[in-house]
Amino acid sequence: MRVYLDHNATTPLREEVLDSMTRVLRDVHGNPSSGHEEGRSARAAVDRARASVASLIGADADDVLFTAGATEANNTVLLGMACAHAGAVRHIVTSAAEHPSIEAPLERLEGEGWRVTRVGVDSEGLLDEEQFERAIESDTALVSILWANNETGVLQPIERIAALARAKGIPFHTDATQAIGKAPVDLREVPVDFLSLSAHKFNGPKGVGCLIVRGDTAFEPILHGGPQERGRRGGTENVAACVGLGTACELAERELPGRMRGSAELRDRLWEGIESKIPDVRRNGSTDRVLSNTLNVEFEGAAGELLLQALDVEGIAVSSGAACHSGSVEPSKALIAMGCSPESARGSIRFSVGYGNDAAQLDHLLRLLPDLVERARQAVGA
Ligand SMILES: Cc1ncc(COP(=O)(O)O)c(C=O)c1O
Numbered sequence: 001m002r003v004y005l006d007h008n009a010t011t012p013l014r015e016e017v018l019d020s021m022t023r024v025l026r027d028v029h030g031n032p033s034s035g036h037e038e039g040r041s042a043r044a045a046v047d048r049a050r051a052s053v054a055s056l057i058g059a060d061a062d063d064v065l066f067t068a069g070a071t072e073a074n075n076t077v078l079l080g081m082a083c084a085h086a087g088a089v090r091h092i093v094t095s096a097a098e099h100p101s102i103e104a105p106l107e108r109l110e111g112e113g114w115r116v117t118r119v120g121v122d123s124e125g126l127l128d129e130e131q132f133e134r135a136i137e138s139d140t141a142l143v144s145i146l147w148a149n150n151e152t153g154v155l156q157p158i159e160r161i162a163a164l165a166r167a168k169g170i171p172f173h174t175d176a177t178q179a180i181g182k183a184p185v186d187l188r189e190v191p192v193d194f195l196s197l198s199a200h201k202f203n204g205p206k207g208v209g210c211l212i213v214r215g216d217t218a219f220e221p222i223l224h225g226g227p228q229e230r231g232r233r234g235g236t237e238n239v240a241a242c243v244g245l246g247t248a249c250e251l252a253e254r255e256l257p258g259r260m261r262g263s264a265e266l267r268d269r270l271w272e273g274i275e276s277k278i279p280d281v282r283r284n285g286s287t288d289r290v291l292s293n294t295l296n297v298e299f300e301g302a303a304g305e306l307l308l309q310a311l312d313v314e315g316i317a318v319s320s321g322a323a324c325h326s327g328s329v330e331p332s333k334a335l336i337a338m339g340c341s342p343e344s345a346r347g348s349i350r351f352s353v354g355y356g357n358d359a360a361q362l363d364h365l366l367r368l369l370p371d372l373v374e375r376a377r378q379a380v381g382a
Pocket residue numbers: 008009068069070071072099101146148149150175177178197198199207208209323324
């Protein structure tokens with residue numbers, strides 16, 4: 001039996017999503033930009049999907065710009081906003097615990113002379129709000145803060161910091177990739193100007209996502225070509241992928257409260273089991289401002305990479321740090337930002353539950369885990 005507990009890395013496709021995509025791949029072959037019936041029918045499918053995305057997050061359908069995932073959305077907002085400043089280098093405020101798809105374009109901008117302030121997080125992973133307020137300067141062009149951390153699941157106080165940026169007249173971007181489909185995100189209540197999301201993190205297909213661009217907030221496209229996406233992203237839309245994303249949004253909108261309850265139950269069962277069966281364990285990150293599906297645990301003195309491999313051999317998929325880093329033993333950046341030592345970070349494992357998990361699977365893991373942790377601890381001592 002395989003037990004998949006790595007839903008923050010990616011999620012299985014829901015049957016309903018597959019069905020909607022299959023129908024489009026089979027029956028809708030027109031180009032959404034064409035004026036004939038085939039084109040109009042493809043356009044209608046993309047626009048229905050756009051409406052479903054907008055409805056899930058309380059946005060306007062016109063603000064939804066389809067991309068090839070959150071990495072493209074994050075690059076678009078950072079590099080596109082920088083281009084909109086027509087060569088004048090300025091300042092950006094972000095946090096010390098962002099995803100590489102934010103950090104890498106920021107490093108590129110720093111290479112071009114932009115200044116970047118990375119606001120720290122406390123030992124629970126929560127943004128230092130006082131430092132955030134002080135970080136905003138007269139030439140700050142953009143604020144970009146992760147909504148939910150991919151490694152710890154910690155939820156930032158987005159409502160408050162977005163309101164603060166708005167009060168100072170600074171465009172606010174949030175990478176909400178991990179929050180969508182797992183936590184309430186309602187843009188009628190949070191004054192964000194840009195938001196990134198990705199379908200494969202909530203049971204949609206890989207390689208599609210969006211950037212929400214509210215109103216006429218300034219940015220330059222980074223993909224130049226045809227007039228698609230109202231001139232903001234050239235290239236023929238991936239119609240089936242957009243439809244898959246739309247279906248995933250419809251499911252998330254219907255199921256969110258149940259999903260949150262179910263995953264919190266599983267996550268708590270797992271933590272209670274770990275705590276009662278294994279000595280010297282510690283939960284990383286806030287325990288109340290956290291995604292209901294994510295549990296990040298330090299097994300003190302254990303080699304996390306070895307534990308991950310041993311679990312994999314036993315049929316259990318988990319992660320130690322961001323998926324994009326797997327294969328390397330770099331300690332998790334989010335945990336280091338919270339003040340963990342590199343050894344503690346290396347001894348930490350992320351369990352993220354989701355569709356298809358049940359209590360029996362977690363009980364199976366809990367039967368295996370004590371011995372495997374013991375072996376991963378002995379490996380460090382050896
Ligand atoms: C917080 C966050 N942002 C961005 C991404 C990148 O998303 P995508 O795989 O759609 O490019 C991920 C995925 O790992 C993520 O967790």
